[in-house]
Amino acid sequence: MFQPNMFENHHHLLDMGHKSPEDELDIIRDDEFESKSGTDIMEVPGSGDEQDPNQRPNKKKRYHRHTQHQIQEMETFFKECPHPDDKQRKELGRRLALEPLQVKFWFQNKRTQMKAQHERSENSQLRAENEKLRTENIRYKEALTNATCPNCGGPAAIGEMSFDEQHLRIENARLREEIDRISGIAAKYVGKPMLTYPHLAPTPGATSRALDNIVGGSNNFAPQSGIVGEMYGASNDILRTFPRPTDADKPFIIELAVAAMEELVRLSQAGEPLWIQNSSHISEVTLCQEEYMRTFPRGIGPTPLGFTSESSRESAVVIMNHLSLVDILMELDKWTRVFAGLVSRALVLEVLSTGVAGNKNGALQVMTAEFQVPSPLVPTRENYFVRYCKQQADGTWAVVDVSLDNLRPNQIPRCRRRPSGCIIQEFPNGYSKVTWIEHIEFDDRAVHSIYKPLVNSGLGFGAKRWIATLDRQCERLASAMASNIPAGDVSAVINTTEGRKSMLKLAERMVMSFCSGVGASTAHTWTTLSGSGSDDVRVMTRKSVDDPGRPPGIVLSAATSFWLPVPVKRVFDFLRDENSRSEWDILSNGGLVQEMEHIANGRDPGNCVSLLRVNSANSSQSNMLILQESCTDPTGSYVIYAPVDVIAMNVVLGGGDPDYVALLPSGFAILPDGQGTNGGRMYEMGSGGGSLLTVAFQILVDSVPTAKLSLESVATVNNLIKCTVERIKSAVICDTQ
Incomplete structure (x- = not known):
């Protein structure tokens, strides 16, 4: 389970480049500038750190008022990228006839303004919830005080109030959870409590209607x-039963996606003792679970009781451009066509980010999908997950999936994915090297006995099947074109x-x-x-x-x-x-x-x-x-x-x-x-x-x-x-x- 403030260097998902400490902390330094309604910038020659605090400035403070065109352009850019890097600030300043420092200050002001508005909104919601809780408790107390026995009409005895008391306890517990959740968000704590999973009963076979x-x-x-x-005529109604993320869930989803991306990249580069040789399965390497938990102690929680853990890593050079591969993975229709043998159904519930600069860098979407083996004897694996795409500093691209089952605590999944996905490296002549990682935890008790060796070997849902399918489909697409x-x-x-x-x-x-x-x-x-x-x-x-x-x-x-x-x-x-x-x-x-x-x-x-x-x-x-x-x-x-x-x-x-x-x-x-x-x-x-x-x-x-x-x-x-x-x-x- 991810804990609060554990990724303090990754507050801003859409940051596409290096940021200075001032950018990261979003601090407005009073000795450098002041803002008037986000449109005026006061400029001082040099920062307060460079001047003698006892020395009075030898020049009057001067203010610069941005034009309406400049403000509109920066507002538009802010919606796409609230944290421009040095190169982006210089380019924006050149287009708007502003110094990069002026652009930097404006964006810092804007971020601070947005943060203040967000906190005011959260505080207002918090006060409303507090008032709601107070009102509900008063109503419940009055109901208890005025309760009467249904038989004699007299005051109800304590034993006769057990049902009402139980109802009140449940309702108050729900209200406390709600207020605690909002309080946590207001305090910027986006971690979730670790869930405990009871022992799963064997999943009965799908009950078919009688002939x-x-x-x-x-x-x-x-x-x-x-x-x-x-x-024929079937819809994705079952997949639509998965919850759409609320505004309160989105900070948690972002933190989870950023951490999952870091984990995927590290897993793609690591060797022993994290990855060990595996002679008993199809994949040549598998994760040492003890070493994995030591290396990544914070995650989506321990393996649920009764679940089997499966991990694998495979690499291949495929005949497709790296950007085309990214598009396939981030476009639902393309993804389901290429992996039709693996993905029986899929649905994008919400797109949290489409990326920046006209590509998929920073794209983030909440999805649900069914993964399958082509046989009625192997139950599909339904996953509710977030998919995140990001270009790395070395030019490679990474696409990671990680389960969001913590957002639906009342439902026990049969399968969940720890950070899984692929790293895509550009090769000459339109080729790409793809490293695929699958890390899955699942309940296999409903799998028919003749298919269990296949599923447990990793050939059913593991990285080898994903990479082999991708390689074959890339050849097919090359032939079609x-x-x-x-x-x-x-x-x-x-x-x-x-x-x-x-x-x-x-x-x-x-x-x-x-x-x-x-x-x-x-x-x-x-x-x-x-x-x-x-x-x-x-x-x-x-x-x-x-x-x-x-x-x-x-x-x-x-x-x-x-x-x-x-x-x-x-x-x-x-x-x-x-x-x-x-x-x-x-x-x-x-x-x-x-x-x-x-x-x-x-x-x-x-x-x-x-x-x-x-x-x-x-x-x-x-x-x-x-x-x-x-x-x-x-x-x-x-x-x-x-x-x-x-x-x-x-x-x-x-x-x-x-x-x-x-x-x-x-x-x-x-x-x-x-x-x-x-x-x-x-x-x-x-x-x-x-x-x-x-x-x-x-x-x-x-x-x-x-x-x-x-x-x-x-x-x-x-x-x-x-x-x-x-x-x-x-x-x-x-x-x-």
Whole structure:
């Protein structure tokens, strides 16, 4: 828990440069200047420290009145940066025909004036709260004095007042807490008392509504490929239940963000004994918790009872400009697109600062997000946190997150993040070196047993997964922005770069839709069809209305996860290969699958977008087009696909807008099982350990959004997904024997 006045050198979050002691302390020296309503500055030749106190000044004091234009310009600058450094003062003085010292004095006056106004406002609020407390106490005393027995009408006995007394105690305790909080703010103490967390009971599995509630009249079953996508029509209502910060909370948030930034930078540079070699996990180093608590004794409090601590640090050189990386991390839409496999949902609750000088330096925002593993068997980790971005003195950029759970003491989180984030260093030729740090505390008792080794290894939510995802996505973005068609592409129908970009954009939407719907997000209501085994099928229904990117009607989503004694690479290569597709894809109906387009979007040959044509064995059936993206990195792999309309796809290939192509994405998420040899590092070579495979489909069961689901449809999709699983198991296990 951060204590009062512990960061006395960081009172001003938006300070972008070095400040002199006078700037830091905001002191107006009477022997240097006086102010008249913030517009007149009295100038004295030399400071009082340089003159004999017994010697009378040989010149009269002179006053300088700023022009209205000068005041307006400095007022505007003050709103963005109340603490300009020497360079900024000189530049401002040059533009306004003022000496840097005059600019300095004006800003000191302005800060003092603002501080005085703020303190007057706080004092007024404090007096009002005191009066409220006094009035409430008088009212309660009168109520106690005049209380009567409800049975006889006489004076109430002490024992009969126990309920009222308890109510009064609770109310008075609340009022005392409120007045103490305001008093603390008025005194500039922004620390919070350390919270104690009771032992957490095991989190029960999400209770799904019974099938009786989602099954209605009979419907014809019309299978159409697809997989779990976003929850159609779902909003961020659950995320919006997190509190917006009050004005009283903001000083605490600022102090917490500044301290978290300092901690992140130190963690990125430290070695032993703070970071120690780790042979039992995927990450090569982990924090020594005893040394960590000695180095950073003040923080967000001790690890809650029953929580597991996970820490990791990874570095990589990625193909992206450092400022573009900062924009991705600080812009919600970009961040959720790049990390779609990790971030199921996110919301910015409040922006406290947008930064200064036209960039993200000093940007500060309060957020909430769900982090996920692509399987219904791993609960998402909901975080309520502040994100702070700052350029360091050496030119590097840092972005840090830290949990704000102390601002909602009545709710016990299942997960919280100690200072986590990344340091971004500029490299030549548009490259950047990124050092990522994740320090998480979580309750893993709701994680299914087959996924616990993966989660505990750090491959589920640790720094390795964040950095591997970022590296792969940077390659994908570089491919999408290519101004010509690279030699690695195989094209039969795309002749323009516009068509190539449209196809990549459509594939990106397909991947995001898959990732947002395959996990255990709180926006989903999964129903387990049978038993409690890991490979049981889970289903949910969604309704699509007036969405040009999805077919209208009722969609049934189904997913299952299971373990395979086969390395990730073997499963990934089998599922993405069009030549082996007929071995598992029931919809291909034994037809020949041909790759018409192939767009490479990464160093690994498995990272690509393809357009497949299924030539049906039955001449009476029309051919089918399938859009597919496969991607892989050391922490996992995906094969995601969706049938596409031929006419709509021709528009996309010609460079048309892909947003109006209706998709129901299906696919596979293939993760290592966390039990490989040598701490799992053989997964990177694809030759060790087993795989955790999640299979998911989407079925359009009725084109009428108001229709209900039939038991027949549920049974059909259950059989469909189980048949697919058996085919995959048979094919990949037999091939390895």
